[in-house]
Amino acid sequence: MTQVFYSSTLFGAMTLAAAMDAGRFGPHTGRRILLVSGNAAIPEITPSLEAAGFASLRPRFDEVWSWNDIVAPLHPSDWKARVIEVPMLGRLLRSHLSLDDGPAELVMESIAVPPARTIAALIRDCPITVYSDGLMSYGPTRDPLPLEISGRITRLLHLDLVPELTPLLLREVGVAPDPLPDAAFRGVLDEMPAPDGLSGEAVILGQYLSALEIVTPEEEAELHSGMLRALAARGHRKVLFKPHPAAGRRHAQQLRQVAGQLGVELSVAGETVPAEICFQALRPELVVGCFSTALMTAHRLFGVPIATMGCDLVLERLAPYENSNRVPVTIVDATVPRLAADGSLGAPPEVDLPALVEAVGFCMQSEAYPELREVAARHIETHGAQARYFKNRRLASVGLVPAPEPPKGRALTRLRRALTR
Structure with missing residues (x-):
């Protein structure tokens, strides 16, 4: 066989x-x-x-x-x-x-x-x-x-x-x-053997958001820098950066400059080293990322504290609404503590996670999952059209909220153009 x-x-x-x-x-x-x-x-x-x-x-x-x-x-x-x-x-x-x-x-x-x-x-x-x-x-x-x-x-x-x-x-x-x-x-x-040279009391997880055209390269570099500044504000002086294997070396080079300004000792894990090997070897005090799956493996498999930063920007930028990253970023944003610029951690609001994910999933692919309409409608009725996770235009297109009426002036303009033609 x-x-x-x-x-x-x-x-x-x-x-x-x-x-x-x-x-x-x-x-x-x-x-x-x-x-x-x-x-x-x-x-x-x-x-x-x-x-x-x-x-x-x-x-x-x-x-x-x-x-x-x-x-x-x-x-x-x-x-x-x-x-x-x-x-x-x-x-x-x-x-x-x-x-x-x-x-x-x-x-x-x-x-x-x-x-x-x-x-x-x-x-x-x-x-x-x-x-x-x-x-x-x-x-x-x-x-x-x-x-x-x-x-x-x-x-x-x-x-x-x-x-x-x-x-x-x-x-x-x-x-x-x-x-x-x-x-x-x-x-x-x-x-799997742990490579030599891994060190750090906190870990930053890099992704490749700019390569996916979710954010600009400058915004991604600033996101990583913001994570490092927040960790420094929390008192961490040794930080490991784990770049995404497909992201190249640019992110690490940019982050080293920021680390030098902050007086933080920055180590960089090899591109081929799995993040989980880093967690297993270091047992860090905190792991921070945007919406990487490795955040969940750190917490689930090793009990390591985790935090997120930048989910609000990604949720705003993801397009089209059907983008397959939408559910992962929604899960992380709704469940993982949020790291602020001053180093503080804020708990996400309480949410019915299964209902939220099914509502988002229905809005993404309503024709494939018609049985989720009732769950989605109930979630929207209970919690409102949370702008963080739902777009009014999308909710209207799948019939969960009434479609907005076009401004009268615009309607009249279209009528005049039609009559002129």
């Missing part, structure tokens, strides 16, 4: 390893093939999944193939086979991987978008397991899936980062979520 796994991040590969150790894929009696891809804007200069840290995971797989090499020189996030090419390219891929008649199981992340969606379309006639390694599992499926793919998905494996929530991902096609035990993921971390 051959199983084909796909991952684009080291954290994803760690999640797969935890699922294997927890027995979710049965005994290792057949071939296990791992397809890896680098989906950064310029993958050629971005550390690959197989960099430091993967060595301890490698024995779980019999073969490792690079999807980037298979589709080169095309970018894995952009390329997908045309319908007329699928049968031919599917045969070529199965031949390349020596799959004969096909695998017994295909295990994918981010199934709604390439390259996972592309691979699922090419490797056909087998059941699909979807796994999610972060907070996006609690949000709705990003894009509708063709029946040829959705009809093959049998389960959703996910880390139980927010126990009070049940994932929305793939709920619309009847896929049942299956949370992975925390102990299995911690066991994977125990196998």
Whole structure:
């Protein structure tokens, strides 16, 4: 029996390893093939999944193939086979991987978008397991899936980062979520060696918000600087910065200048070092970030205090409303203490988190989740149209609030133009 796994991040590969150790894929009696891809804007200069840290995971797989090499020189996030090419390219891929008649199981992340969606379309006639390694599992499926793919998905494996929530991902096609035990993921971390040079009593988690065009590079640099100033105001003099693997070195270089001005000793973790390894090695007094999944792993797996900064800016800027980052930032904003510029921590307002997330999910993908309309309407009626999480135009477009009447002057202008035409 051959199983084909796909991952684009080291954290994803760690999640797969935890699922294997927890027995979710049965005994290792057949071939296990791992397809890896680098989906950064310029993958050629971005550390690959197989960099430091993967060595301890490698024995779980019999073969490792690079999807980037298979589709080169095309970018894995952009390329997908045309319908007329699928049968031919599917045969070529199965031949390349020596799959004969096909695998017994295909295990994918981010199934709604390439390259996972592309691979699922090419490797056909087998059941699909979807796994999610972060907070996006609690949000709705990003894009509708063709029946040829959705009809093959049998389960959703996910880390139980927010126990009070049940994932929305793939709920619309009847896929049942299956949370992975925390102990299995911690066991994977125990196998991974901590690199030398990690130090800090507090940790800043970097993301790559400007690369996603959520904020400008200057605003992202100022967000990191604001986190460092707030930590300094709290009395922290040794801080570790954990940059996102896809963000490059620019953020760390900018933050070093600010640290020098504040008299803070700043250490920078390697791009390939998982944030969880930092938490395990340092047990910091505080971890601060915007809406990184690592905030939740720090608190859930290690009991480390966490704080957020910048969620209000991201919630304001996210566009379109269906942006798949909306639910992760909503969860963090609604549940994690907020770090102020003076270093103080403010508790978020009390909220019915399941109802809030389902209301936001309905507004994001109302046609896919019509059963959530009642929950969303009740939440809006009880708490009002919280501008932080909902936009009036969006609420009107899904029928939760009346559509505003256009100004009379504008209506008359349109009427005159119509009559003139």
